[in-house]
Amino acid sequence: MELRIPFVILVATFVLVNGTMRFKPAYDVKFKPGLDEEIRQRQAENCDALMATRPELVAEIQSHQAVADQIIEYVMNGALKGKTYDEVHDLVDKHPVRFSGYQNLEDSIDYTLNRMENIHGLENVRGEQVLVPHWVRGEERAEMLAPWKKTLSILGLGTTIGTSTDGITGDVLVVISFEDLAAKQAQVPGKIVVFNQAWVDYSSGYIYRNQGASQASQYGAIASLIRSVAPFSLDTPHTGGQNYWSNVTHIPSACITIEDAELMYRLQQKGERITVSLKMLDYNLPLTTSRNVIGEIVGSSKPDEFVAVSGHIDSWDLGQGVMDDAGGCMISVMALAAIKALNLRPTRTLQTILWTSEEPGLWGVEDFVKQHMDILINYSAVFESDSGTFDPLGLDFAGSELAGCIVNEVLKLTASINTTTYQRFPSVSSDIGRLIDQGVPGLSLNNANDMYFWYHHTTADTITMADPIELDKGTALWAVSSFVLANLTEKLPRDPPAP
Numbered sequence: 001m002e003l004r005i006p007f008v009i010l011v012a013t014f015v016l017v018n019g020t021m022r023f024k025p026a027y028d029v030k031f032k033p034g035l036d037e038e039i040r041q042r043q044a045e046n047c048d049a050l051m052a053t054r055p056e057l058v059a060e061i062q063s064h065q066a067v068a069d070q071i072i073e074y075v076m077n078g079a080l081k082g083k084t085y086d087e088v089h090d091l092v093d094k095h096p097v098r099f100s101g102y103q104n105l106e107d108s109i110d111y112t113l114n115r116m117e118n119i120h121g122l123e124n125v126r127g128e129q130v131l132v133p134h135w136v137r138g139e140e141r142a143e144m145l146a147p148w149k150k151t152l153s154i155l156g157l158g159t160t161i162g163t164s165t166d167g168i169t170g171d172v173l174v175v176i177s178f179e180d181l182a183a184k185q186a187q188v189p190g191k192i193v194v195f196n197q198a199w200v201d202y203s204s205g206y207i208y209r210n211q212g213a214s215q216a217s218q219y220g221a222i223a224s225l226i227r228s229v230a231p232f233s234l235d236t237p238h239t240g241g242q243n244y245w246s247n248v249t250h251i252p253s254a255c256i257t258i259e260d261a262e263l264m265y266r267l268q269q270k271g272e273r274i275t276v277s278l279k280m281l282d283y284n285l286p287l288t289t290s291r292n293v294i295g296e297i298v299g300s301s302k303p304d305e306f307v308a309v310s311g312h313i314d315s316w317d318l319g320q321g322v323m324d325d326a327g328g329c330m331i332s333v334m335a336l337a338a339i340k341a342l343n344l345r346p347t348r349t350l351q352t353i354l355w356t357s358e359e360p361g362l363w364g365v366e367d368f369v370k371q372h373m374d375i376l377i378n379y380s381a382v383f384e385s386d387s388g389t390f391d392p393l394g395l396d397f398a399g400s401e402l403a404g405c406i407v408n409e410v411l412k413l414t415a416s417i418n419t420t421t422y423q424r425f426p427s428v429s430s431d432i433g434r435l436i437d438q439g440v441p442g443l444s445l446n447n448a449n450d451m452y453f454w455y456h457h458t459t460a461d462t463i464t465m466a467d468p469i470e471l472d473k474g475t476a477l478w479a480v481s482s483f484v485l486a487n488l489t490e491k492l493p494r495d496p497p498a499p
Contacts, residue, residue: 087333109127157213161284209226304378309331311329330471365432394420414480
């Protein structure tokens with residue numbers, strides 16, 4: 001089975017501020033195949049050798065086996081059994097569209113703040129204000145008019161401009177890559193460019209969604225349609241963010257299904273003239289205010305040092321955003337709820353953080369880093385689940401080798417639920433990539449998410465996908481590993497800053 005893990009790269013976001021598009025640096029989640037077995041085995045062997053030189057640290061970690069078993073039993077078979085699933089469906093059934101700038105996102109934040117404080121008894125529960133973008137999806141329609149008529153399923157890409165109310169009609173040029181586009185640039189003016197890029201992985205496909213409109217516009221295209229970035233389709237378009245270059249005309253941009261992209265490519269190969277009509281009444285509004293959600297269990301003797309577990313509470317404006325990312329949010333809430341219910345209090349403060357406005361470009365975590373830069377040195381570790389909450393396998397880690405080997409040792413405490421897989425990477429996950437950049441050790445949920453991109457950013461991301469036992473395992477893994485790291489004598493060691 002090929003695992004997929006996230007890492008982050010810097011991209012550019014352009015947002016509407018007082019009527020003007022402004023540049024905003026941001027990160028977006030990417031995925032690559034996980035480490036092969038040889039590398040994983042070598043990492044494990046290195047950890048065994050390294051930890052053999054730290055017997056006192058190994059003994060301290062192993063001394064937490066009883067409390068780890070207590071947490072696992074409580075979550076998997078005790079009073080919390082099935083409760084994470086209940087929390088997820090209660091959230092998404094009440095607030096299915098938690099999109100940046102929308103009132104429903106703010107209502108979901110109010111709902112979650114109330115439950116964290118008044119139902120689960122977390123401490124210092126609060127929302128920290130963040131300015132976030134507000135893009136609105138209007139009416140969207142597309143139809144192939146020639147060589148024969150067919151309705152096309154489309155979803156506008158985040159921050160796209162709309163067409164006029166009358167829409168646009170144009171002949172289509174299908175290309176399979178940016179290189180193919182450049183080679184055919186003389187054919188582009190006045191055309192609707194359709195990108196039919198092959199699926200290799202999310203990393204290689206994402207760039208077409210992100211840059212397709214600008215790449216096509218520079219040669220004179222009037223719109224761009226991007227093959228959905230996914231390996232599988234049941235005629236389901238996959239939305240996502242896109243960015244305009246500062247030096248090109250902004251043109252409407254939408255995703256289409258794999259089936260329709262391949263159809264138009266075949267028709268073009270057969271010499272057919274393809275004509276499409278497109279109507280998109282999407283638009284951008286000024287920045288508005290949202291909030292990051294934070295709740296705590298205050299540390300017993302080192303309250304100013306932290307271990308945080310997190311997910312992002314916003315979603316796209318379709319489906320219910322369960323896999324992306326209500327599941328990650330609720331395992332983060334319920335991990336602390338379990339620890340609190342068992343009257344456990346670690347040495348350091350445990351935090352649940354639910355990031356806002358991740359989907360438009362990590363606005364919540366960007367603001368958090370700016371507000372709390374002076375205390376990031378006090379974070380021993382930050383966790384994030386943002387690649388699905390399918391069957392948990394273990395943790396992916398970014399940080400120093402010794403810190404990773406400590407995490408590997410902690411994972412052994414969860415052998416009873418088979419979540420001991422450890423992998424180390426330069427960076428992991430989406431939001432917490434910004435914290436990792438500042439030196440904070442980062443951990444991401446490694447789960448059996450081979451089908452993640454079947455549902456990613458579609459109407460199919462609903463509670464139907466969620467499994468109560470898998471969510472319980474995620475909560476148990478989150479609770480055990482975060483509690484132990486928060487309770488160890490020393491913080492996770494960091495590599496020295498680069499010169």
